Amino acid sequence: MRPCARRLLVAAGAVVLALAAAVPALALTGDEIIRRMERHERHDSMQSTGSMEITDRFGTRTKSFMSTALGDDRSLLEFTNPEEAGQKVLRLEDEIYLYFPDSEDVIHLQGAALRDSVLGSDFSYEDMTGSSSRLNDYEVVLEGTEEIDGHETYRLRLTAKRRDVVYPVQVAWVDSERFVTRRVELFSRRGRALKRMAVTEFREVGDKVIGTRLEMSDFMKKESMTVFTIDDIAIDEPVDESLFSLEELTF
Amino acid sequence: MNPGRAATPSASDRGAGLRYLLLLAWRNLARHRRRTVITLLALAFSIAVFIFMDSMLRGIDKESQRNLVWYETGSGRVVTSAQHDDLDRVALKHELIEYRRVGAVLAELGIANTPRIGFDGEMFFGEGSLPIRLIAINPATDGEVFRLQDTLVAGSDYLEPGSSGLILGAWMTDDLGMVLGDIVEVRTRTRHGAMQVLELELVGTLLSPNPTINRGVGFVPLDVAQYDLEMEGVTEIALGAMPSRLGRPVAVPTGTFLAREIDRVSARLEREFPGVAAVGWPRLARDYLAMMESERSGNALLLLLVFLIAAVGISNTMLIAAYERIREFGMMRALGMADGALRATMVIEAGLIGCFGSLCGVLLGAVAVYFLVNQGIDMSRFYGDISLGYRVTAVFRGAWNPGTMAVAMAFGVLASMVIALLPARRALRLDIVHCLRHE
Numbered sequence: 001m002r003p004c005a006r007r008l009l010v011a012a013g014a015v016v017l018a019l020a021a022a023v024p025a026l027a028l029t030g031d032e033i034i035r036r037m038e039r040h041e042r043h044d045s046m047q048s049t050g051s052m053e054i055t056d057r058f059g060t061r062t063k064s065f066m067s068t069a070l071g072d073d074r075s076l077l078e079f080t081n082p083e084e085a086g087q088k089v090l091r092l093e094d095e096i097y098l099y100f101p102d103s104e105d106v107i108h109l110q111g112a113a114l115r116d117s118v119l120g121s122d123f124s125y126e127d128m129t130g131s132s133s134r135l136n137d138y139e140v141v142l143e144g145t146e147e148i149d150g151h152e153t154y155r156l157r158l159t160a161k162r163r164d165v166v167y168p169v170q171v172a173w174v175d176s177e178r179f180v181t182r183r184v185e186l187f188s189r190r191g192r193a194l195k196r197m198a199v200t201e202f203r204e205v206g207d208k209v210i211g212t213r214l215e216m217s218d219f220m221k222k223e224s225m226t227v228f229t230i231d232d233i234a235i236d237e238p239v240d241e242s243l244f245s246l247e248e249l250t251f
Numbered sequence: 252m253n254p255g256r257a258a259t260p261s262a263s264d265r266g267a268g269l270r271y272l273l274l275l276a277w278r279n280l281a282r283h284r285r286r287t288v289i290t291l292l293a294l295a296f297s298i299a300v301f302i303f304m305d306s307m308l309r310g311i312d313k314e315s316q317r318n319l320v321w322y323e324t325g326s327g328r329v330v331t332s333a334q335h336d337d338l339d340r341v342a343l344k345h346e347l348i349e350y351r352r353v354g355a356v357l358a359e360l361g362i363a364n365t366p367r368i369g370f371d372g373e374m375f376f377g378e379g380s381l382p383i384r385l386i387a388i389n390p391a392t393d394g395e396v397f398r399l400q401d402t403l404v405a406g407s408d409y410l411e412p413g414s415s416g417l418i419l420g421a422w423m424t425d426d427l428g429m430v431l432g433d434i435v436e437v438r439t440r441t442r443h444g445a446m447q448v449l450e451l452e453l454v455g456t457l458l459s460p461n462p463t464i465n466r467g468v469g470f471v472p473l474d475v476a477q478y479d480l481e482m483e484g485v486t487e488i489a490l491g492a493m494p495s496r497l498g499r500p501v502a503v504p505t506g507t508f509l510a511r512e513i514d515r516v517s518a519r520l521e522r523e524f525p526g527v528a529a530v531g532w533p534r535l536a537r538d539y540l541a542m543m544e545s546e547r548s549g550n551a552l553l554l555l556l557v558f559l560i561a562a563v564g565i566s567n568t569m570l571i572a573a574y575e576r577i578r579e580f581g582m583m584r585a586l587g588m589a590d591g592a593l594r595a596t597m598v599i600e601a602g603l604i605g606c607f608g609s610l611c612g613v614l615l616g617a618v619a620v621y622f623l624v625n626q627g628i629d630m631s632r633f634y635g636d637i638s639l640g641y642r643v644t645a646v647f648r649g650a651w652n653p654g655t656m657a658v659a660m661a662f663g664v665l666a667s668m669v670i671a672l673l674p675a676r677r678a679l680r681l682d683i684v685h686c687l688r689h690e
Contacts, residue, residue, distance in 0.1 A: 163481060189479075220436060220448070
C-alpha cells in the first residue's frame with residue numbers, strides 16, 4: 001500500500017472512531033438535556049442563606065441574605081447585612097414587591113422598574129421572575145460538546161419561540177455527566193452577548209446537585225461581576241405559605 | 252345763609268389753595284435739593300430693580316415655554332388612546348400603526364407633523380454607561396415641527412435614513428469626551444420586551460437653547476429604530492405650529508386657542524381613527540408646568556421682597572425728611588398755617604418725589620430691560636450646566652412688560668404719599684413749642 005493511501009485510511013478510521021464516540025452524547029436531544037438539567041434546578045421549596053459579592057468600577061461590596069422559595073412562582077429574599085438589614089423582595093408570580101424597613105414602605109415594581117438591578121448587582125429584578133421551564137420559551141438545539149473547566153458539557157443553543165422573551169438567544173453549557181448548568185451566555189435580538197453566568201461550585205442535596213457559587217458578569221460593563229454564593233440550603237422541606245403575602249412582608 | 256358759620260370756600264378758592272400748596276411743596280423740594288435727589292434716587296433704584304427682576308423672571312418663563320415646544324414636545328402630540336390615558340409612562344407597546352395616514356389628515360387640517368418613537372436605554376461608551384432617552388426621528392419631516400437641525404454644531408450631515416447615526420447634545424458629548432465617529436452601544440428593549448443592543452455612530456452634536464436636549468437626549472433615524480425595536484408604527488406624531496384665523500401659524504399655541512385646536516384635531520381623528528387621540532403640550536409637560544407654578548410662587552415672593560425693600564427705602568427717606576423739618580413745621584404752624592394744609596404739603600411733596608423717582612426708575616428699568624431682552628445675562632460662570640428646572644441655557648433673557656412698569660410707577664407715587672402721612676401725623680401731634688425746640 002502506498003504511504004498516501006495508508007494515511008487516508010488512518011484518517012478515515014479516526015473520523016469513524018470520533019463519530020462513534022460522539023453518538024451516545026448526541027443521542028440525547030436538546031429538550032431532553034434541558035429536562036434533566038431542570039430536575040436539579042426546580043424544587044417544590046427551597047430555603048437558603050448566602051451572600052452576594054458585587055464588584056464594579058467603584059469597588060466590591062458584600063450583601064448577605066436569607067431566601068425562601070415555594071414552587072416556581074413564589075419567593076422571598078431578605079437581606080441581612082447591616083446596610084440593608086430587613087429589606088425584602090417578595091415575588092408573587094411575575095409581580096415584585098420591595099419592602100424598606102426604615103420607611104416601612106412597600107413598593108410594587110412595575111414596567112421599566114423591573115429592569116433595575118438588585119442592589120447594584122448584575123442581576124435585575126426581572127431576572128428573578130419567570131422561572132417556568134425554558135422549554136416553554138425556547139427552541140433548543142444541541143450544537144455539540146465542549147469542555148468547560150475540565151468538564152465535558154453539552155453546548156445548547158436556545159432560541160426564543162416568542163418575541164416577548166427577554167433574552168432572545170441563550171447558549172448553555174450543561175455538564176454531560178451530572179446534567180447541571182456550568183455556563184450560560186445571554187444574547188440580544190441582534191446577537192450581541194449581554195451576560196454570562198458561570199456556576200463554579202456545586203453541592204449534592206438529596207438526589208439533586210445544586211449550584212452554590214454563581215458568577216454573573218455583564219459583557220457590556222467593564223469590571224462588572226456578581227458572585228452569588230449559597231452557604232446553607234435545604235430543598236423540598238415544608239415552608240410556611242403565609243410568608244408569601246403582603247401582610248407578612250410588612251410584619 | 253347761616254351767619255354763625257364760616258363761609259364755605261368756593262371752587263376758585265380751593266384751586267388757588269391747591270396751587271399754593273403745590274408751589275410750596277415744589278419750593279421745599281428745591282430748597283432741600285440734596286435730600287430730594289437722594290430720596291428720588293433711592294426710589295428710582297428700587298423701582299428699576301423691581302422692573303428688571305420682573306422682566307428677567309418673565310423672560311425666562313416665556314423662553315422656557317418656547318424652548319419646550321420647539322425642541323421637546325411640539326405643540327402637542329397624537330398618540331393612541333391607551334397612551335393618552337397614561338402619558339407618564341411612554342411605552343413602545345402603545346404603537347400608532349397608521350401614522351402615515353394620520354399624518355396626512357393632520358396636514359389636511361393645516362398642522363405640520365412628524366412621526367417619532369421615544370424610548371429609553373443605557374448607553375455604553377468607553378469605560379462607563381449612563382441612562383439615555385433616545386428619540387427616533389424622520390429626518391425629512393422633523394424640521395417642520397422642531398428646530399433641532401438649526402442647532403447642529405458638529406457634523407456636516409443630519410441623520411441619514413437607514414444609517415446607524417446618532418446625534419447627541421453637546422453637553423453630553425463634552426462631559427463624556429466623545430468626538431464624531433465614536434461608536435456607542437445602547438442597550439434597550441424591543442417593542443415586545445426582548446433585549447436589544449443598538450450599535451450607533453456619533454455623527455453630530457446639538458447645542459440647543461433647551462438644556463434637557465443638550466444634557467441627556469439622543470436622536471436616531473426612525474427607520475433604523477423601527478427595525479431594531481421590531482415596530483411597524485411609532486409612539487407619537489408630534490404637532491407643529493397651529494393655523495390661526497389671522498393666517499399666520501401660531502408657533503407656541505397656549506390657552507383656549509390651543510385647547511380649541513386640540514379639540515378640533517381630536518374630533519377629526521376620532522371619526523377616522525378610533526383609538527387615536529391628540530394632547531396639547533401643557534399636558535405633556537405638566538410636571539414641568541407644576542414645577543414652574545411653584546417657581547412662580549417663589550418668584551412672586553422674590554418680587555414682593557423687592558417691593559418691600561422699595562417701600563422701606565421710600566418710607567425711610569420720607570421719615571427722615573419729615574423729622575428734619577419738625578422745627579420748620581412748628582414755625583409754619585405758629586405763623587397760622589392749618590394742620591390740614593401742612594399735611595397736604597407733605598403728601599404733595601412725597602407725591603412729587605414719588606412721581607419723579609418712579610419715572611426715573613421706569614426709565615432706568617426700561618434701559619435695563621432693553622439690555623436684558625437684546626443681550627441677556629450669561630450666567631454660565633455661575634451655573635454651568637446645572638439644571639435650574641427652566642428650559643433655558645445659561646443666557647437669561649428678559650421680556651417687556653408694560654403692565655409691570657405702570658404698576659411700579661403707580662406704586663411709587665401712591666406709596667410715597669401714603670408713607671408721608673405717618674411722619675406728618677406724628678409731627679402734627681407735637682405742640683408748637685415742642686416743634687420749635689426740636690433739634
